[in-house]
Amino acid sequence: MPRIIETRQLTPVTKFFRIDAPLIAASARPGQFVMLRVREGGERIPITIADYDREAGTLSLVVQEVGATTKRVCALEAGDEILDVAGPLGGHIDIPPGGHVCGIGGGFGSAALLCLMREFTARGDRTTAILGARSKDLLILADELRPLSHNVEVCTDDGSAGFKGFVTQRLAQIIDGDAPGRPDHVIAIGPMAMMRAVAETTRGPKVKTLVSMDPLMVDGTGMCGGCRVNVGGKAKFACVDGPCFDAHEVDFDVAMRRNKAYVREEKRALDRLACMTNREAR
Amino acid sequence: MPVKRAEKTPMPVRAPQVRAHDFGEVNEGYTVSQAAFEAERCLRCQDPVCVDGCPVNVPIPEFIHAVATGDMAAAAKLLRSSNPLPAICGRVCPQESQCEAECSMTLRFNPVAIGHLERYVADWERTQPPSVEANITRAEKIAVIGAGPSGLVCAGELARHGYPVTIYEALHAPGGVLRYGIPEFRLPKAILDWEIGLLKAMGVEIVCNVIIGKTLTLDDLFNKMGYAAVFIGTGAGLPQFLGISGENLNGVMSANEFLTRINLMRGYEFPEADTPVRVGKRVAVIGAGNTAMDAVRTSLRMGAEEAMIVYRRSDREMSARMEEYHHAIEEGVKFHWLTNPLEVIDDGTGWVAALKCQQMKLGEPDSSGRARPIPIEGSEFVIPVENVVLAIGTTPNPLLTRTTSGLLTNKKGCLVADERTGLTSKSLVFAGGDAVTGAATVILAAGAGKRAAHAIHDALTARG
Ligand SMILES: Cc1cc2nc3c(=O)[nH]c(=O)nc-3n(C[C@H](O)[C@H](O)[C@H](O)COP(=O)(O)OP(=O)(O)OC[C@H]3O[C@@H](n4cnc5c(N)ncnc54)[C@H](O)[C@@H]3O)c2cc1C
Ligand SMILES: Cc1cc2nc3c(=O)[nH]c(=O)nc-3n(C[C@H](O)[C@H](O)[C@H](O)COP(=O)(O)OP(=O)(O)OC[C@H]3O[C@@H](n4cnc5c(N)ncnc54)[C@H](O)[C@@H]3O)c2cc1C
Ligand code: SF4
Ligand code: SF4
Ligand code: FES
Numbered sequence: 133m134p135r136i137i138e139t140r141q142l143t144p145v146t147k148f149f150r151i152d153a154p155l156i157a158a159s160a161r162p163g164q165f166v167m168l169r170v171r172e173g174g175e176r177i178p179i180t181i182a183d184y185d186r187e188a189g190t191l192s193l194v195v196q197e198v199g200a201t202t203k204r205v206c207a208l209e210a211g212d213e214i215l216d217v218a219g220p221l222g223g224h225i226d227i228p229p230g231g232h233v234c235g236i237g238g239g240f241g242s243a244a245l246l247c248l249m250r251e252f253t254a255r256g257d258r259t260t261a262i263l264g265a266r267s268k269d270l271l272i273l274a275d276e277l278r279p280l281s282h283n284v285e286v287c288t289d290d291g292s293a294g295f296k297g298f299v300t301q302r303l304a305q306i307i308d309g310d311a312p313g314r315p316d317h318v319i320a321i322g323p324m325a326m327m328r329a330v331a332e333t334t335r336g337p338k339v340k341t342l343v344s345m346d347p348l349m350v351d352g353t354g355m356c357g358g359c360r361v362n363v364g365g366k367a368k369f370a371c372v373d374g375p376c377f378d379a380h381e382v383d384f385d386v387a388m389r390r391n392k393a394y395v396r397e398e399k400r401a402l403d404r405l406a407c408m409t410n411r412e413a414r
Numbered sequence: 415m416p417v418k419r420a421e422k423t424p425m426p427v428r429a430p431q432v433r434a435h436d437f438g439e440v441n442e443g444y445t446v447s448q449a450a451f452e453a454e455r456c457l458r459c460q461d462p463v464c465v466d467g468c469p470v471n472v473p474i475p476e477f478i479h480a481v482a483t484g485d486m487a488a489a490a491k492l493l494r495s496s497n498p499l500p501a502i503c504g505r506v507c508p509q510e511s512q513c514e515a516e517c518s519m520t521l522r523f524n525p526v527a528i529g530h531l532e533r534y535v536a537d538w539e540r541t542q543p544p545s546v547e548a549n550i551t552r553a554e555k556i557a558v559i560g561a562g563p564s565g566l567v568c569a570g571e572l573a574r575h576g577y578p579v580t581i582y583e584a585l586h587a588p589g590g591v592l593r594y595g596i597p598e599f600r601l602p603k604a605i606l607d608w609e610i611g612l613l614k615a616m617g618v619e620i621v622c623n624v625i626i627g628k629t630l631t632l633d634d635l636f637n638k639m640g641y642a643a644v645f646i647g648t649g650a651g652l653p654q655f656l657g658i659s660g661e662n663l664n665g666v667m668s669a670n671e672f673l674t675r676i677n678l679m680r681g682y683e684f685p686e687a688d689t690p691v692r693v694g695k696r697v698a699v700i701g702a703g704n705t706a707m708d709a710v711r712t713s714l715r716m717g718a719e720e721a722m723i724v725y726r727r728s729d730r731e732m733s734a735r736m737e738e739y740h741h742a743i744e745e746g747v748k749f750h751w752l753t754n755p756l757e758v759i760d761d762g763t764g765w766v767a768a769l770k771c772q773q774m775k776l777g778e779p780d781s782s783g784r785a786r787p788i789p790i791e792g793s794e795f796v797i798p799v800e801n802v803v804l805a806i807g808t809t810p811n812p813l814l815t816r817t818t819s820g821l822l823t824n825k826k827g828c829l830v831a832d833e834r835t836g837l838t839s840k841s842l843v844f845a846g847g848d849a850v851t852g853a854a855t856v857i858l859a860a861g862a863g864k865r866a867a868h869a870i871h872d873a874l875t876a877r878g
Binding site for chain 1: 584585586594622623624625628629630631651652653655657661662664665667668670671674675678679680683684685686687688689690692764811812813
């Protein structure tokens with residue numbers, strides 16, 4: 133079982149993990165994810181590979197508490213083991229070198245930019261990271277990303293740090309020619325609503341854009357079809373054909389509706405976990 | 415010679431109205447006297463044609479004779495000599511189209527219940543202390559990809575030949591379809607676990623959560639890990655969809671997703687287990703194979719009030735095992751034959767409200783040799799349902815072939831492999847089971863695993 137080497141609380145609901153997983157670290161590429169499970173009878177949940185260190189044999193993951201399973205993950209500390217970690221799954225981000233790559237991270241999505249910016253900067257691309265959050269204290273990984281990319285832009289809804297406004301507003305300015313200039317490729321990773329807004333922003337000016345879709349998954353290996361996303365009118369399996377797809381081809385309406393399929397059950401699981409935790413505390 | 419009873423000794427089953435609401439096994443198994451009685455029905459033919467009907471040529475008259483004389487140890491040994499998964503095959507083989515189809519008794523009477531007797535012997539075997547031990551004598555390490563029946567059997571045979579074997583499995587638990595597909599009420603997981611326990615006792619190592627083609631490549635297995643040969647038993651797990659409108663509505667899923675949520679992830683224990691599955695009052699399952707039958711009967715057990723099969727051909731073209739079909743009827747499953755789904759209808763909130771269908775009639779045989787269904791104009795009708803489960807077939811998963819050079823596949827994505835040895839287009843890489851044949855049966859997968867094990871042994875021995 134992979135052991136957790138280090139943890140760091142990034143915000144009250146977001147935690148950084150470094151885990152020992154040499155085989156996965158050796159083959160991981162930007163854009164891929166792992167499936168994890170933290171207890172017998174537990175769910176398999178997909179988590180993006182934030183970064184990897186092939187020499188040390190470690191993976192970095194960033195998990196945001198949204199429901200029962202992510203809460204269980206975030207309760208783990210250094211020294212604990214994770215029951216199952218399988219990966220790297222999904223395809224890696226494959227874009228031609230030499231251009232200006234702009235990665236956009238919202239929420240835990242910023243984490244995925246770590247290995248992305250490092251690899252693209254290293255191979256000679258010009259790189260820009262735009263990070264968005266509601267306010268300064270919810271912003272994650274800006275300092276870690278600075279040494280990895282040429283530009284780091286911070287946007288907050290309330291203006292408590294960086295640009296006041298949405299990442300898409302700042303992106304529109306850059307596309308219009310503001311420094312650091314129009315990107316050749318945009319890669320957006322974060323909440324579905326943000327990724328859809330990015331898709332709309334880049335559609336008119338025709339900037340090639342990838343979004344990292346996060347549908348509900350069961351196996352993550354192409355076996356169930358639960359993760360299907362409508363791309364260009366065709367059903368694609370996010371875990372095998374994705375998770376990154378051409379933003380201008382994705383049907384976000386269907387994707388957002390499908391992600392809410394189990395809201396009722398998810399709430400029940402969360403209430404039950406809270407109830408169990410209370411009982412233990414007492 | 416004593417007079418033979420015309421009828422098969424019936425398998426005792428649990429009452430349909432009870433069993434349709436839990437996951438306990440449907441068949442209860444023969445008693446000692448039922449087994450002895452049924453074993454006596456076998457004619458011990460000079461030319462036992464039943465054996466030709468069995469894909470692995472189980473010595474049927476011999477093992478049945480051993481049952482008749484009460485020598486269970488001999489029966490078990492005979493059975494195992496050709497079938498490495500008797501407790502499983504006795505339960506899930508389509509006997510009516512294999513061994514029992516050929517049985518001489520069929521000419522005038524019911525065939526001998528070969529499957530039920532096979533199950534009886536294997537269940538007896540599990541009450542005995544296991545008699546295997548690790549005896550690793552070979553230096554060459556072998557890797558097996560996929561822990562379905564083909565991979566498990568291949569690993570077992572190789573271990574018996576003294577090879578150190580490691581099975582790499584993508585999921586968190588071994589078994590393949592036997593774990594995530596075939597439900598507990600047909601194949602108790604305890605039987606699978608017992609078989610896996612035997613393999614481990616023989617020294618087979620099973621490493622879960624490793625996806626070959628992702629975590630490690632096929633070439634890594636040779637170059638980095640030093641394996642001398644590889645067997646690919648990755649199955650045909652990629653589900654197909656119909657491509658009809660409304661297929662992305664909430665409440666529509668593949669049978670693989672439905673069954674995996676319930677079998678592998680223990681969805682029936684939600685919220686004690688974390689993976690939910692929402693089953694509405696009415697469930698339509700599209701298809702009429704074993705997968706469809708498992709899905710439709712599982713929906714009853716998950717609380718559906720009405721569960722139905724929707725199939726565009728007739729019951730004569732259905733590929734499910736006869737026994738499962740009869741059990742499904744007893745449990746109250748409804749059947750819409752000659753019914754083709756056209757569209758899944760939205761309830762206005764993104765969930766399924768109904769399935770729009772069209773009546774069909776049968777025409778001339780098509781390329782599959784089965785009568786081609788032809789739509790009847792103006793026969794559209796709507797069935798109100800809350801779930802639509804698609805069991806219309808699966809194809810091999812491309813994860814491994816996409817990342818491996820030099821591994822040939824055919825048009826359908828199946829690996830190209832020699833029928834006798836399982837050798838693929840890559841040297842010292844063998845394959846078998848659904849990954850080669852497309853979705854087939856447990857016994858064919860097991861047989862292919864065994865043949866490949868012998869071919870691997872031959873190849874490595876010849877190499878010296
Ligand atoms: C390819 C991929 C990569 C991902 N990477 C990360 C990551 O790096 N870090 C991280 O924290 N999360 C990531 N997610 C999302 C994560 O898998 C879900 O948050 C998790 O499955 C929720 O499980 P839960 O039991 O805690 O919450 P649940 O009880 O299942 O859900 C709680 C709430 O979260 C929503 N939700 C559930 N699943 C998802 C999902 N797949 N995507 C978005 N919202 C969801 C539900 O609609 C619900 O409102 C990723 C998802 C995918 C598909
Ligand atoms: C619901 C259902 C009911 C069925 N009922 C019957 C029945 O009654 N009788 C019968 O004879 N047959 C039945 N079948 C068919 C039978 O189960 C299959 O033919 C058989 O399981 C095939 O065995 P296999 O070893 O080829 O593959 P599988 O059982 O599919 O196992 C393949 C394994 O390989 C793993 N894998 C795949 N890719 C990789 C990779 N890249 N790296 C590592 N691991 C990987 C998978 O996770 C899986 O565990 C049924 C099938 C289904 C789905
Ligand atoms: S393995 Fe299957 S086909 Fe062969 S004898 Fe047993 S039940 Fe019949
Ligand atoms: S063909 Fe039938 S009767 Fe003859 S040996 Fe086989 S099982 Fe017995
Ligand atoms: S998660 Fe099951 S196919 Fe993608």
